[in-house]
Ligand SMILES: Nc1nc2c(c(=O)[nH]1)N[C@@H](CN(C=O)c1ccc(C(=O)N[C@@H](CCC(=O)O)C(=O)O)cc1)CN2
């Protein structure tokens with residue numbers, strides 16, 4: 001079977017162009033320029049790379065941005081106080097706290113401290129719940145990016161069987177709600193307690209995998225003609241890679257791709273969409289707060 005490669009890099013570049021135009025219009029009309037603040041705790045190498053990409057993307061679309069760095073020894077109390085300060089800073093339209101956080105800090109308490117109308121990652125309970133409302137507020141960036149890829153490639157979801165592997169708060173769980181609500185798909189969620197994973201994945205018209213286990217999905221687990229969306233991104237280290245590491249998805253791409261109708265590569269599939277969605281959410285947060 002010949003398959004179509006879903007090019008997240010290109011779609012995210014298109015979205016960034018669309019955002020740049022909207023920023024230029026706002027500027028010409030004397031309206032507020034979106035301002036994203038990024039909180040980074042500690043010096044995790046991968047987080048640093050993602051945050052650098054977010055800053056670069058803000059610059060490329062004309063957003064204002066502020067980087068806020070803290071040592072990994074910061075107390076939870078101090079971090080929560082800082083979040084409160086950003087919540088009340090009227091110049092900041094949206095902000096994120098880069099994950100993971102050091103183990104002594106509760107991700108749940110930090111996330112819930114973020115004002116929901118400035119929560120451009122869409123991680124708060126309020127925004128999570130708003131997925132099933134008629135008018136969702138700010139949607140979690142990664143699943144929002146997946147839905148946008150499906151939409152831009154005209155992939156029909158209504159009435160289809162979508163199997164989501166992984167039930168994380170930032171990807172699998174909200175994605176299954178979006179596929180049900182906006183996509184009108186019949187959704188099965190699999191997770192680490194699922195027995196005989198292949199018996200579910202083989203029945204998927206659309207298979208979406210967000211686990212973080214390279215090579216988890218092999219060719220025998222995929223139905224002929226399925227759409228496969230790989231959301232996992234794991235940094236695998238090894239001397240064979242020029243940089244000393246490489247990004248790998250959850251799907252054995254080489255073996256699986258020939259069986260599919262559409263498939264995302266890793267890197268270059270869902271990953272770039274995460275940042276494009278963050279920019280879209282920041283623009284939306286600005287439009288809501290400063291119409
Ligand atoms: N506050 C947040 N923390 C984290 C999020 C998030 O959305 N908000 N997601 C991940 C990390 N992440 C963004 O922060 C992220 C991960 C991967 C990519 C990406 O573009 N991946 C590329 C490969 C990049 C590379 O070569 O290193 C790809 O898949 O093509 C973007 C963002 C956890 N933390």
Ligand SMILES: [Mg+2]
Nearest residue numbers: 090092093289
């Ligand atoms: Mg504001």
